[in-house]
Amino acid sequence: xxxxxxxxTVVGKDPLPRTELTKKLWEYIRKHELQDPKEKRNIRADxxxxxxxDGKKVVSMxxxxxxxxxxxxxxxxxxxxxxGRGSSAGCLS
Numbered sequence: 001x002x003x004x005x006x007x008x009t010v011v012g013k014d015p016l017p018r019t020e021l022t023k024k025l026w027e028y029i030r031k032h033e034l035q036d037p038k039e040k041r042n043i044r045a046d047x048x049x050x051x052x053x054d055g056k057k058v059v060s061m062x063x064x065x066x067x068x069x070x071x072x073x074x075x076x077x078x079x080x081x082x083x084g085r086g087s088s089a090g091c092l093s
Contacts, residue, residue: 006051 002015011024036042053059
């Protein structure tokens with residue numbers, strides 16, 4: 001899958017399988033300590049993730065950010081999970 005411009009700032013501009021994109025996204029979040037230490041279901045956006053999360057400073061598990069939706073991913077139970085293309089089943093819009 002080809003990351004859009006917002007997601008490319010986090011995972012790079014080259015096409016990646018969704019599994020690798022998910023891995024790189026979590027590496028970025030862990031490296032920058034963006035998972036809320038008290039409320040693990042929340043990811044705090046830094047400058048790069050603000051664009052991915054549509055300007056939201058905090059995204060909770062179950063929310064689906066536009067850049068991730070395009071990638072066929074959403075956050076559930078602490079993990080980005082793959083969805084069928086165009087599907088948002090199991091994720092909140």
